[in-house]
Structures are given as structure tokens and as C-alpha cells.
Amino acid sequence: MQAAIYVRVSTEDQARHGYSLAEQRDACHRRAVSLGVASVLAFADEGVSGALLDRPGLNAMREAVREGQVDIIILRDPDRLSRKLAHQLLLTEEFEKAGVRLDFLDFTWQDTPEGKLFYSIRGAIAEFEKEKIRERMTRGKTQKARQGGIPIGFYNYGYSYDPETGKVSVLEEEAAVVKNIFRWFIEEDLGVNGVAKRLNEQGIPTRKKKNPWHRMVVRQILTNPAYKGLWKYKGIDIPVPAIIDPDTWNKAQEKLKEARRLWAGKSRQEYLLSGLVTCADCGNTMTGVYAKWWGVKDRRYTCRKHFQGTKNSGCRPVKMILATPVEEVVWEQVCSWLQDPDSLVTATIEASPQVEEVRGELQRIERHLKEVEKGREAVLEALAAGLLELDAQTKNKLGELKRRKERLEQRQKELAATLQGIEGAAGKLVEFRSLAQEVLAKLDDLNFAEKKALVRALVAQVVISGRVSPGKHGLTGVNVTVLARVSEPGKAGNITIN
Numbered sequence: 001m002q003a004a005i006y007v008r009v010s011t012e013d014q015a016r017h018g019y020s021l022a023e024q025r026d027a028c029h030r031r032a033v034s035l036g037v038a039s040v041l042a043f044a045d046e047g048v049s050g051a052l053l054d055r056p057g058l059n060a061m062r063e064a065v066r067e068g069q070v071d072i073i074i075l076r077d078p079d080r081l082s083r084k085l086a087h088q089l090l091l092t093e094e095f096e097k098a099g100v101r102l103d104f105l106d107f108t109w110q111d112t113p114e115g116k117l118f119y120s121i122r123g124a125i126a127e128f129e130k131e132k133i134r135e136r137m138t139r140g141k142t143q144k145a146r147q148g149g150i151p152i153g154f155y156n157y158g159y160s161y162d163p164e165t166g167k168v169s170v171l172e173e174e175a176a177v178v179k180n181i182f183r184w185f186i187e188e189d190l191g192v193n194g195v196a197k198r199l200n201e202q203g204i205p206t207r208k209k210k211n212p213w214h215r216m217v218v219r220q221i222l223t224n225p226a227y228k229g230l231w232k233y234k235g236i237d238i239p240v241p242a243i244i245d246p247d248t249w250n251k252a253q254e255k256l257k258e259a260r261r262l263w264a265g266k267s268r269q270e271y272l273l274s275g276l277v278t279c280a281d282c283g284n285t286m287t288g289v290y291a292k293w294w295g296v297k298d299r300r301y302t303c304r305k306h307f308q309g310t311k312n313s314g315c316r317p318v319k320m321i322l323a324t325p326v327e328e329v330v331w332e333q334v335c336s337w338l339q340d341p342d343s344l345v346t347a348t349i350e351a352s353p354q355v356e357e358v359r360g361e362l363q364r365i366e367r368h369l370k371e372v373e374k375g376r377e378a379v380l381e382a383l384a385a386g387l388l389e390l391d392a393q394t395k396n397k398l399g400e401l402k403r404r405k406e407r408l409e410q411r412q413k414e415l416a417a418t419l420q421g422i423e424g425a426a427g428k429l430v431e432f433r434s435l436a437q438e439v440l441a442k443l444d445d446l447n448f449a450e451k452k453a454l455v456r457a458l459v460a461q462v463v464i465s466g467r468v469s470p471g472k473h474g475l476t477g478v479n480v481t482v483l484a485r486v487s488e489p490g491k492a493g494n495i496t497i498n
């Protein structure tokens with residue numbers, strides 16, 4: 001590895017800070033030694049202003065870089081290259097394009113305003129360049145797809161794919177499994193879960209041999225149009241060998257749609273708290289089931305997940321909590337909040353996003369905005385001085401800075417709105433009070449859907465811990481905690497019953 005070290009001291013630096021060229025050079029040499037560098041080329045500019053680019057030492061170093069004599073440049077900080085940000089950016093870019101790494105000794109420099117500005121702009125440029133590469137690659141892939149070839153990434157069960165030639169062919173063994181999945185689902189009415197279960201029972205391996213079949217994987221197979229011979233790639237249909245005839249494939253889609261409708265309807269009608277209940281013991285959500293338990297058929301909530309391949313199958317032994325008493329507890333809590341709206345509003349205000357945090361982020365954004373604006377000015381300054389050409393790249397750079405500015409301004413707007421919301425929460429008390437009175441008057445006349453909507457508006461989560469001991473009834477041995485929509489555990493507005 002070949003290193004170049006570059007040192008610069010202006011007359012002003014020397015006078016004000018007592019910096020000497022020798023000190024800088026020694027530090028850079030020590031760094032080179034610690035990096036295990038074979039040989040060092042030293043360049044220096046003494047008593048030359050950092051505002052000028054035309055410096056003998058710097059010129060010689062740029063020449064050496066162009067000739068490929070340098071792998072790494074060691075210097076105290078980017079200020080050594082230039083005092084002007086535009087020049088710093090220009091030079092670092094030139095060096096990095098030549099494959100040269102820059103090594104700054106003074107890392108605290110990063111925390112100065114100049115350093116932050118330098119890195120935020122470098123970051124924006126790097127981000128922009130990554131985006132450009134990504135876009136180029138995507139464009140290449142789409143083009144390949146249009147020409148009928150298969151772009152990378154066709155890894156569907158049932159097929160083999162050669163990334164070199166882009167050739168897709170059917171893997172007979174897996175294709176037979178795909179055919180079975182469609183048949184079991186359509187003709188035997190096994191359901192997505194039942195299909196996964198049977199695949200596991202028959203010991204059929206998935207692509208990732210170790211994993212069991214998960215219902216999501218089965219669903220993905222049933223909905224993938226590749227199996228009827230059309231692979232969708234970014235809106236383009238690419239023909240691939242079919243495994244399933246189009247009629248069968250369409251039947252599967254119909255059946256899936258039907259199942260979704262049935263399930264959604266059922267859970268909406270029968271369980272007041274679906275989606276809101278969590279088991280404190282295993283962390284699963286508890287879903288409503290109509291099941292026989294200790295000889296009694298009833299509505300219950302359970303944390304048990306019986307579908308195939310699920311990560312957390314829930315508490316063992318199986319935990320079943322009667323739905324009616326849990327729903328009564330939650331409903332009572334909702335009613336008491338409505339009767340005493342102040343308690344809920346107070347809990348809500350106490351637990352809403354911290355005003356201080358929002359203010360802090362707002363301030364950070366304002367600082368950031370200033371930096372971006374400075375960056376734009378620096379690029380414009382470099383343009384005016386003829387250091388940068390207004391080529392496509394520079395235009396893009398300016399564009400990226402503008403977009404960054406717009407994003408920041410957008411976030412600034414959002415935060416300002418949030419802040420206004422928090423500060424205005426107290427004012428909502430009156431509003432909520434009148435709403436509560438109105439709802440309270442017709443509380444007994446609400447239908448199930450209205451009750452459910454009301455619960456959802458006020459309750460964030462219902463947490464259940466413990467279990468009903470054998471031979472006991474109702475909620476004996478169970479803790480039910482009702483959390484208000486924006487409140488947190490431990491805050492007012494929670495209730496616990498035993």
C-alpha cells in the first residue's frame with residue numbers, strides 16, 4: 001500500500017494556534033506506520049491560504065493520484081485540502097473516484113459545524129449515487145424482462161432457474177407437489193392450513209429443507225400466477241412453463257376470496273375484542289374461538305395458534321378464557337370512562353408523545369435545513385467560481401439537495417401539527433365531554449357493531465395473564481388489564497381485576 005500524506009499550514013494558523021508543519025507531518029507519519037504502509041509520499045504547502053486551489057504541494061499530490069501512485073491519503077482533516085466546502089467536496093470526490101481512500105486523523109473534526117455539513121453533503125451525494133446505481137440496475141433488469149429473458153430472482157417452488165442463461169424449467173418432483181396443493185385445496189376442501197398440515201405430515205420438504213410448511217407459503221403458491229404460465233415482473237407478463245391449467249388456478253382464487261369473506265364476517269359478528277386481546281404469558285394475540293372446553297361449548301379467547309409452521313404456538317397447556325366475562329369487564333371500563341370523561345382525557349394527555357421530544361426533533365430539523373441550504377450555496381458558489389461545471393451530475397446533486405430540503409420541510413410541518421395537537425389536547429376535553437354525554441344516553445341501544453366501534457375508539461389493548469384453574473369458573477385466577485388508547489401500562493385509566 002502506498003500512502004500520501006498532505007500537510008498545510010497557513011500563516012494565520014501558525015500565528016493563532018501555533019500549529020507547525022512538523023507536528024502535522026509527525027502525526028501523519030505515525031498514522032501511516034500504524035496502518036502498516038510500505039512507503040510514504042509527503043506533500044506540503046506552507047504559508048498558503050486554503051482558499052486557493054492552486055497550491056504547489058496539492059497540485060503535485062493530485063498529479064500523483066492521477067498517475068495511480070497513491071492508495072491512501074492521510075491528513076489531519078478535510079480543512080487541510082481547502083477552507084472552502086465546495087473545494088473539499090470536489091477534491092474528495094476526485095480522490096475517491098481514483099480509488100484512493102482518505103484517512104482523517106482528527107475525528108473530533110466531524111463534530112464541528114463544518115464537519116457535520118461536510119458529512120451531510122457527502123452523505124447526500126453518496127445516497128444519490130447509490131440511487132443512481134440502483135435505478136440503472138432496475139432498468140437493466142426490466143429491459144431484460146421485456147426482451148423475454150428472465151431477470152434475476154425467479155426462484156419459485158416447482159421450477160429450476162439458471163441465472164447464467166435465464167432459462168426456467170419445471171422440476172417434476174416439486175411440480176407434483178404444487179399440483180397436489182391445488183387439488184387438495186379445491187377438491188378436498190382442506191383449507192390453506194389443512195394443506196400445510198398435510199404437507200408436513202407427509203414429510204414433504206420445503207425449499208429451505210429445515211422449515212416446515214407455513215400457511216403463508218401455501219397461500220403464496222396458490223396465488224402465484226407463474227403456475228398458470230405467466231410470471232409477473234414489474235407489470236410485465238413473462239411466459240414460463242405452466243404447471244396448473246388456468247381454469248384450476250382461477251378456481252383456487254375464487255375459493256380463497258370466499259374463505260376470506262366468511263372468516264371476516266364471522267369474527268366481526270361474534271367477538272367484541274378481536275385483535276385487541278394479548279396474552280401476557282406468551283405474547284400472542286388471543287383470537288376468538290367457538291370451542292368445546294371441559295365439556296362446555298362456548299365463545300372463548302385463546303392464545304393457541306394451531307396453524308402449521310407458526311413461530312409461537314402459544315401457552316401450554318392450552319389457554320382458553322371465556323369471552324363473555326372478559327367482554328363485560330372491558331365494556332364496563334368503557335362505560336365508566338364515558339361517565340367520567342375527565343379521567344380518560346387526563347390519562348390521554350399524560351401519556352401522549354412527549355412535548356419535549358417533539359420540540360427537540362423540530363430544532364434538529366431546523367438546524368439540518370440550514371446545513372442543507374449552506375450546502376446548496378456552496379455548490380452554487382463553486383459553480384460561480386468555475387470550479388464545477390453545470391453538467392448532468394451537478395444538476396442532479398442540486399436536485400438531490402432540493403429534494404432533501406423538501407423532505408425536511410415536510411417533516412417539519414408534520415411535527416408542528418403534532419405539537420399543536422398535543423398542546424390542544426386540553427381543549428378537546430369539552431368536545432369529548434359532550435360526545436360522552438351523547439353516547440351515554442343511548443348506550444343500551446347500541447348494536448354490536450356500534451359497541452365494537454366504541455371499544456376500538458377507546459381501548460388500545462386488553463392484556464390477559466394467568467389461567468382459569470380446573471373446576472373454577474368465569475375469570476377466577478385471571479388478570480384482565482384494559483389499556484386506554486393512548487395511555488401506557490401503569491398510568492391512570494387502567495384497571496386490573498382478579
Ligand SMILES: [Zn+2]
Pocket residue numbers: 279280281282283284303304314315319
Ligand atoms: Zn399465552
